[in-house]
Amino acid sequence: MHSFAPQSVCVLGSTGSIGVSTLDVLARHPDRYSVFALTARERVEDLAQQCRKYSPRYAVVLEEDRANELRHLLQGEHLPTEVLWGMDALCQVASDSRVSVVMAAIVGAAGLKPTLAAVRGGKKVLLANKESLVMAGPLFMGALAESDAQLLPIDSEHNAIFQCLPYPCKTLESAGVERILLTGSGGPFRTTPPSALDSVTPDEACAHPNWSMGRKISVDSATMMNKGLEFIEACYLFHASPADIEVVVHPQSIVHSMVQYRDGSLLAQMGNPDMRTPIAHALSFPDRIDSGVAALDLIRQGRLDFEAPDEARFPCLRLAREAMEVGGSAPTVLNAANEVAVEAFLNGQLPFTGIARLIEKVMKTSEVVELTDLNAVELADRIARERACDILEELYGVSEDQPCPQSRSM
Numbered sequence: 001m002h003s004f005a006p007q008s009v010c011v012l013g014s015t016g017s018i019g020v021s022t023l024d025v026l027a028r029h030p031d032r033y034s035v036f037a038l039t040a041r042e043r044v045e046d047l048a049q050q051c052r053k054y055s056p057r058y059a060v061v062l063e064e065d066r067a068n069e070l071r072h073l074l075q076g077e078h079l080p081t082e083v084l085w086g087m088d089a090l091c092q093v094a095s096d097s098r099v100s101v102v103m104a105a106i107v108g109a110a111g112l113k114p115t116l117a118a119v120r121g122g123k124k125v126l127l128a129n130k131e132s133l134v135m136a137g138p139l140f141m142g143a144l145a146e147s148d149a150q151l152l153p154i155d156s157e158h159n160a161i162f163q164c165l166p167y168p169c170k171t172l173e174s175a176g177v178e179r180i181l182l183t184g185s186g187g188p189f190r191t192t193p194p195s196a197l198d199s200v201t202p203d204e205a206c207a208h209p210n211w212s213m214g215r216k217i218s219v220d221s222a223t224m225m226n227k228g229l230e231f232i233e234a235c236y237l238f239h240a241s242p243a244d245i246e247v248v249v250h251p252q253s254i255v256h257s258m259v260q261y262r263d264g265s266l267l268a269q270m271g272n273p274d275m276r277t278p279i280a281h282a283l284s285f286p287d288r289i290d291s292g293v294a295a296l297d298l299i300r301q302g303r304l305d306f307e308a309p310d311e312a313r314f315p316c317l318r319l320a321r322e323a324m325e326v327g328g329s330a331p332t333v334l335n336a337a338n339e340v341a342v343e344a345f346l347n348g349q350l351p352f353t354g355i356a357r358l359i360e361k362v363m364k365t366s367e368v369v370e371l372t373d374l375n376a377v378e379l380a381d382r383i384a385r386e387r388a389c390d391i392l393e394e395l396y397g398v399s400e401d402q403p404c405p406q407s408r409s410m
């Protein structure tokens with residue numbers, strides 16, 4: 001057992017699927033980690049329970065009303081927890097000098113500012129919020145290069161690639177890497193007849209065969225936009241060009257990704273599909289700690305299948321690759337249009353197949369600009385959301401009592 005003071009951890013998005021898994025791993029290692037801050041948006045009762053269990057120094061929510069609700073729930077409990085609210089408070093706890101590790105697990109564009117604050121604050125940043133890298137990749141990686149921060153990927157695929165590469169890995173070329181094989185399960189509709197996709201429901205789209213996740217990423221998995229976002233994320237994280245990365249469908253989600261080397265070696269990282277493995281890996285890197293995940297039983301597993309992705313069925317994959325090839329603000333536009341489309345689908349305002357249609361229309365009608373600073377990202381994100389709403393209204397109509405969803409912008 002090690003004998004240092006526990007590392008202080010800030011969990012951004014602690015009430016979500018990744019947040020809860022992170023707290024589960026932290027709770028197994030009280031000698032190594034203490035919880036400094038927890039943050040949420042809507043699930044205030046869950047946050048109150050987490051405060052009772054982990055006694056953080058701060059609990060942060062996005063809106064004032066929710067902060068008052070939380071204060072009311074915790075009244076008289078004599079916890080050391082101060083309740084804060086707002087984007088500035090999220091950035092403040094993510095960059096506080098007392099914090100060593102930040103889990104970036106807010107979903108969507110809303111995660112960008114606090115995650116960037118953690119990078120600029122020189123933290124060990126565990127990146128689950130892929131949208132922040134997709135929408136502001138060059139800026140994000142620039143901030144990382146100028147800071148003392150360490151960025152560790154939490155997405156199981158990127159964590160697998162990270163594990164299959166030498167550390168540190170300056171360039172893929174110098175490491176002898178020929179290509180990266182990014183695996184994806186193909187989601188719940190891998191074999192559904194394309195004609196039936198128009199009528200699938202949000203609950204069907206969220207019923208992932210292998211992973212239990214939040215609703216937004218579950219829909220992204222069903223459209224394979226999740227793999228598209230991961231494709232872009234991998235380009236930035238590993239300094240890869242789009243041609244260096246191939247997507248491979250692997251329905252069992254046991255091989256989490258692979259790296260093909262010049263000498264013919266193919267390295268894979270495998271494990272049961274449980275996010276606590278990449279979370280524990282990144283938290284303790286370069287050590288290894290218990291994650292609570294059972295060992296993979298390959299004999300019981302029996303078989304592993306691989307196939308090429310069907311881009312006619314999953315146009316989002318092609319749209320993401322094209323956005324990365326174009327560069328500049330194109331991935332920002334793709335991400336913003338996708339967030340609006342997914343929320344509209346979850347609200348019943350758009351059919352499943354309308355998601356890709358809407359994104360493609362937004363991309364075709366958006367100007368691509370250089371991302372010089374955060375203002376440029378914010379502007380591209382806002383314009384793309386507005387355009388997505390206009391197109392949603394034009395193609396599908398939106399009623400006054402259910403306006404176009406834009407709530408998750410930066």
Ligand SMILES: NC(=O)c1ccc[n+]([C@@H]2O[C@H](COP(=O)([O-])OP(=O)(O)OC[C@H]3O[C@@H](n4cnc5c(N)ncnc54)[C@H](OP(=O)(O)O)[C@@H]3O)[C@@H](O)[C@H]2O)c1
Nearest residue numbers: 013015016017018040041042043106107110128129213214
């Ligand atoms: N789940 C997975 O297995 C998985 C795997 C790889 C990568 N990821 C990535 O990890 C991130 C989180 O995914 P998830 O599945 O954990 O999502 P989730 O279950 O929906 O949780 C999202 C978290 O972010 C908070 N949040 C939502 N909107 C916010 C806003 N506008 N401002 C501040 N906080 C906000 C939520 O708070 P409330 O719930 O209280 O509203 C919740 O704590 C996503 O970027 C996803 O792509 C997830």
